[in-house]
Amino acid sequence: MGAFLRSKNRCIGVTAHHVIRLAGTKDLNIGGVKGQVVADWRTFDLVYFKASGCEPTPLGTARLGPARLASAMGAKDCSISDVGDLLSVVIGHADMPGPGESGTPLYQDEKVVGILSSINLNSGKGTIISARVIKKGAEGLI
Numbered sequence: 001m002g003a004f005l006r007s008k009n010r011c012i013g014v015t016a017h018h019v020i021r022l023a024g025t026k027d028l029n030i031g032g033v034k035g036q037v038v039a040d041w042r043t044f045d046l047v048y049f050k051a052s053g054c055e056p057t058p059l060g061t062a063r064l065g066p067a068r069l070a071s072a073m074g075a076k077d078c079s080i081s082d083v084g085d086l087l088s089v090v091i092g093h094a095d096m097p098g099p100g101e102s103g104t105p106l107y108q109d110e111k112v113v114g115i116l117s118s119i120n121l122n123s124g125k126g127t128i129i130s131a132r133v134i135k136k137g138a139e140g141l142i
Helices: 131-138
Strands: 003-006 011-016 027-030 033-041 046-051 065-071 074-082 086-091 105-108 111-120 125-130
Touching: 003 131, 011 111, 011 131, 046 131, 065 086, 074 105, 074 125, 086 111, 111 131, 125 131
Parallel strands: none
Antiparallel strands: 003 011, 011 046, 027 033, 033 046, 065 074, 065 105, 074 086, 086 125, 105 111, 111 125
């Protein structure tokens, strides 16, 4: 699902844009949370939506080393190999994310440092959109 950002009176969710781009609607229901798309940032494969309520996601800054992709579909240990606006993670070939796992949060030290955008099955690497980019895209929305 990505992450939730909150201001005093607004809750904004963020996930991978390609997950919902073919839905044909701006109204969403993700895991019981109702929302409406309010912005997208296709350059970084992000979509932002107004949510009916949320618990804000603690965001952090990525560093090289161990991390974990975790969602309702399960958890996968991985290692961050490159940091920047986009992060690269090495994922074991036996434990690769599957269809529907785009938007999965990447955790380090119990904070979300990014969300999964894509994987390369040949190299066993994933591309993650950093929390820094997620926050920048939400400027003016919260």
